[in-house]
Amino acid sequence: MREKVARPDEVRRWPGDFPVAHRYTPGLAGDAFLTALRDRGAILGSRCERCAYTYVPTRLFCERCFAELDAGVELGPEGTLVSFTIGFVGLEGEPLDRPVTLGLVRLDGADAVLLHHVLDPGDEPLEIGERVAVVLRAPEERTGSILDILGFAVAEAESD
Numbered sequence: 001m002r003e004k005v006a007r008p009d010e011v012r013r014w015p016g017d018f019p020v021a022h023r024y025t026p027g028l029a030g031d032a033f034l035t036a037l038r039d040r041g042a043i044l045g046s047r048c049e050r051c052a053y054t055y056v057p058t059r060l061f062c063e064r065c066f067a068e069l070d071a072g073v074e075l076g077p078e079g080t081l082v083s084f085t086i087g088f089v090g091l092e093g094e095p096l097d098r099p100v101t102l103g104l105v106r107l108d109g110a111d112a113v114l115l116h117h118v119l120d121p122g123d124e125p126l127e128i129g130e131r132v133a134v135v136l137r138a139p140e141e142r143t144g145s146i147l148d149i150l151g152f153a154v155a156e157a158e159s160d
């Protein structure tokens with residue numbers, strides 16, 4: 001007999017696990033990005049002159065006009081907070097010990113935005129348009145991962 005699901009939260013469930021493993025390669029453009037991040041602490045992007053648009057991370061081709069691109073632009077290390085959200089529950093719905101703040105940042109020199117953690121935003125509420133700076137892992141701890149970036153920290157205000 002078929003049941004019509006009217007309320008997804010009331011469906012009958014069969015508990016179990018479904019193991020899935022995958023390996024994702026960064027590709028040529030991603031490898032340039034991750035290597036520069038690990039070896040120089042540099043954040044690279046790709047500029048399409050035709051579209052007047054700078055991607056970050058690097059791209060092998062322009063997603064708008066399909067022009068071939070290279071990893072020739074260095075971005076940041078500061079940028080502008082474009083959006084953010086604060087998470088109070090984990091991916092499985094479990095409450096987190098500490099809320100997690102994620103921010104979309106347009107690094108200086110980039111048009112695209114980069115998503116990463118916002119580190120210890122403190123007691124002052126974050127604001128859209130706020131200046132932030134990339135915080136990197138110590139050079140000897142970098143592995144060539146996006147997590148070589150620890151996150152964004154609110155930039156110190158100019159003192160003059």
Ligand SMILES: [Zn+2]
Nearest residue numbers: 048051062065
């Ligand atoms: Zn383009």
